[in-house]
Amino acid sequence: MTHLPSPPDAGFGHATTHRNRGRRRGLRAAVAVTVVTAVAAGGAYAVGLGPFAHDEAPDPAATAQARAFLADWAGGRLDSAGSRTTSPARAQEVLRNFTAGLDISKPQLTAGTAERAGDGTVRVAFTAKMPVTDLGTWTYRSHLPVQEQKDGTWKVDWSLSLVHPHLSDTAKFRLERADTTPPKVTDRNGASLTGDAHPSLRPVLAQLAGGGAGPRGTIRLVDRATGEVEGTEATFGKPRKQPADGPVTTTLDATWQAAADKAMTEQADGKNAALVALRVDNGEILAMANSPATGFNRAMSGTYAPGSTFKLVTSSALLMKNAVAPDDIVDCPKYLTVGKEFHNVETSSFPNATFRKDFTESCNTAFISLRGKLGDTELGDVAHKYFGIGQEWRVGIPSYDGSVPAPKDETEKAASMIGQGRIQANPLIMASVTATATSGRFHQPTIVPGATDATTTTPLPKSVVAQLRTLMRATVTDGTARVLADLPGDIGAKTGTAEVSESEPNNGWLVARRGNVAVACVVEQGVTGGGSAGPILHSLLSAVPGDPS
Known part of the structure; x- marks a missing residue:
């Protein structure tokens, strides 16, 4: 000593x-x-x-x-x-x-x-x-x-x-x-991750390194002559939840993380926004970014209405029951009243539209008109059973795992069909939904290797997965996600516009899959998904053209 x-x-x-x-x-x-x-x-x-x-x-x-x-x-x-x-x-x-x-x-x-x-x-x-x-x-x-x-x-x-x-x-x-210098945190390939190089990681690096224990110290009463401890007067702080020796390895990818931070800085236009990118085959999180970079972790813990991106779940429920097929005619009027008046973005309409057209143009009224095809609890049951929503996710840091409650009345059921009402999600959840919809199997998202998985899910039917992939690809080539159409690769996507209140602009959403990566982004008060979240994901996917190693 x-x-x-x-x-x-x-x-x-x-x-x-x-x-x-x-x-x-x-x-x-x-x-x-x-x-x-x-x-x-x-x-x-x-x-x-x-x-x-x-x-x-x-x-x-x-x-x-x-x-x-x-x-x-x-x-x-x-x-x-x-x-x-x-x-x-x-x-x-x-x-x-x-x-x-x-x-x-x-x-x-x-x-x-x-x-x-x-x-x-x-x-x-x-x-x-x-x-x-x-x-x-x-x-x-x-x-x-x-x-x-x-x-x-x-x-x-x-x-x-x-x-x-x-x-x-x-x-x-x-x-x-106590020495509370956090141990080194590395990405999946051993590259160092720091708050200076990756601003969005600042709030979570301490959680990853030591469980957010914070400063620690002890006051001792000691003998003046010998220095021997006679007693402990006070103790501060909490012990680390994991050993501090050696680096802490994560599933993150430094290249994807840097591109995500850059996309947020350059394309979020100063708005509150968040995104998550993860591997489709195992749920490992490659990047998470927030705007602003410090403070609340919207990407992992935010609670948002997912809007029309949730139509991936709604479509899964309908397709599994053979309640609708892509070429079926499902009219898309400007307005539909179910206790309250629902409308499409910019009050668009597509008379005699097919369900494929309804999906690619994100027609709210068409989806709401199909509400009678599903039981009151069926949408929540599908979300829980096939997509893991609402189950306990052990990601490795604090996260919100979503909620799809049973509707209280017919109006709320109508809203639930388009990801509104009391449905709540965040970019972590919607990136996972995208990965599940296009691969057929849910994998619990994780940010640390070997995280315990306590979820129980069932794979989606292969026929449903094939239909969803075709619908998402058409949304990029011919629908509301055209902002990604110039990028190489077989990209599929779904936009979303989520109402917050009558007095505030809508939140904008965009989810996409390319190869083995699924991404999701929300922009608060972004008005439309293609117009606000679109440039962010375009920047991210442009910067990292290939799959992670």
Whole structure:
């Protein structure tokens, strides 16, 4: 154990560095920091001094002096605080070393009751709340003995124990700050991932590296002569959820992540937005990006109405029941009233449209007209059974796993057919939906290799998968996802426009699959999916033309 250089008589409180090359990383010093809860023994005044020993109330001047001492100490006026004691220079020195040495900022000292002892001393109890930089607050109780002087004034009778009951000529405090430098986080190929190079990963790197444990430290009471620990006064922070030794490997791909961050920066137009890219064959997350890059992780934990991108699930439910076929005529009027008036984007209409046309042009009224083909709980059952939505996903970091509740009435059932109502999802969920719809099998998304999978799903029929892939490809070549039509490869996609409220612009969605990668993007107040999310995914897929290794 090594000790940091201490100021004169810093033994009243200082930090040390402590390293252990074993399983855990050693404790690292931080400019002396503070301590947490310590319960001090408050003294009771002397007893057995006669029936009239405490009849006299404490002199108000004594209490006023104690309160003034505490106010000066809390305010950092240590010369003034010292002058109110029987040992001004010593008191000033100890108070300075105690607060500065343990990195205590802005102490909160609250006076309590005052009692007069048999020898005339007035004891004023107080509670100390000592904020320790970056760790927490050390709270304890002590008391001030105040004695009347020969000239009739009152002074705090100085002793180390009034600062803290355990502080003495033989014992002092030492702060040990744990090394909370997160271990290196790497991508699937061993490349380093940092917040500087990949801004969207800043909020999750700490979660990946150590479970978001945060700063940790301990306040020890030690023997002044030997340095041996006599007790633990306070402990801060939580232990890591995984060993800190060695790099933390993820499923992310540095190339895809860099392209995702760049696409967000250049194409999100300053709006709140998020995207996820993952492998179709196993659900491994290749990239996740948010705009703004810091703060709430919309990509993984957002709760949005997925709008027409959810028609992948609705279509699966309809096709599996043979309730509709791609070449069936399903009229697409401008409006349809089911308790409320529903309409298509820009109130478009396609008379005598086929279901294929309804899908590629994202006709809301056509899909709503088919609501009677599904039972009230059927859409949610399909989402849960085949797409894993609403089951517990163990991604490796916090995530929201979606909800498709049974509709409360016919109007809500109509809204559910087009991904509205109370249906909630996010880019993670919709990237997974896209992968499942175009491969036939759900794979729990993960961001760390070997994550536990507690889901239970059933594969989609191959015939349904083939139909969905054909419909999604037609949406790119002839429908609302034409923004991706100039890109090479057999890209399939689905746009979405999700209403938020009557007074706010719609959210824009776009999901797509190319090769072994499925992607999903949402842009808050983006109005349309092709117009807002389209440029973001176009930028991403242009920058990374091939599948990940």
